[in-house]
Amino acid sequence: MRVATWNVNSLKVRLPQVINWLEINQPDVLCLQETKTQDENFPKDAILDAGYHPIYSGQKTYNGVAILSKRMSGSFVATIPNFIDSQKRVLAATYEDIRIICIYVPNGQSIDSEKFQYKLGWLTALNKWLQDELIKYPKLILLGDFNIAPEDRDVHDPKLWEGKVLCSTSEREAFMALLKLGLVDSFHLFDHPDRSYTWWDYRMMAFQRNMGMRIDHILLSHKLSDNCTNCIIDKEPRNNERPSDHTPVMVDFSI
């Protein structure tokens, strides 16, 4: 089984790249963030033609998440319970006995902005919800764009980014708090080259200079981490014309 995540930064622009990537990599599940597509405009037929069943929760211009899966899910939820949020950032569904939770964590803009407080509140609500979800679903995958670089080694220039949004202590503590619930960062189950990242700024030739951050993650409950056989950051789509600024991340399981 293979499960993947990709912040596509507009599904409308990236649809041909997504279809192509599905064909090449054959994930069982692909979670998308920043679809920026209202539900009535979601390219359902193109996804079905590619052999995947989509579920989606989108809005105009910003945010938006989707899960594409070879198997159909039953019902899904598109909100964090007891958390009022007009932004479409979460989608949870169950495939077989595996709970998939696709998230697009708020960016936060800068640590002194109101958006940063929204980000921290959002992460607190996510944590509370995950406590219940992990009891209900021992096999759980929490994946997506976390907009947090968990450690200095996940940042191309830790000094430059010290204390800044994506790297601040409060964000990193929120990330650590998710791990403490009983989740494992699949990236660290395996060896990777130093300076492995999932996002690079469009500007300043950042990708060519590998000035990136590791902010897209796949967290696994212990029941699943025992069976995880690989975690791959696929930089290949960044070579496409009009690439997303994020690359896909995927995990494989021996189940």
Added chain:
DNA sequence: ATGGCTTCATAGTGAAGA
């Protein structure tokens, strides 16, 4: 260096992303 690039949006002194 509050820039630089890309997207969606509108026709803004753009907004937001990370």
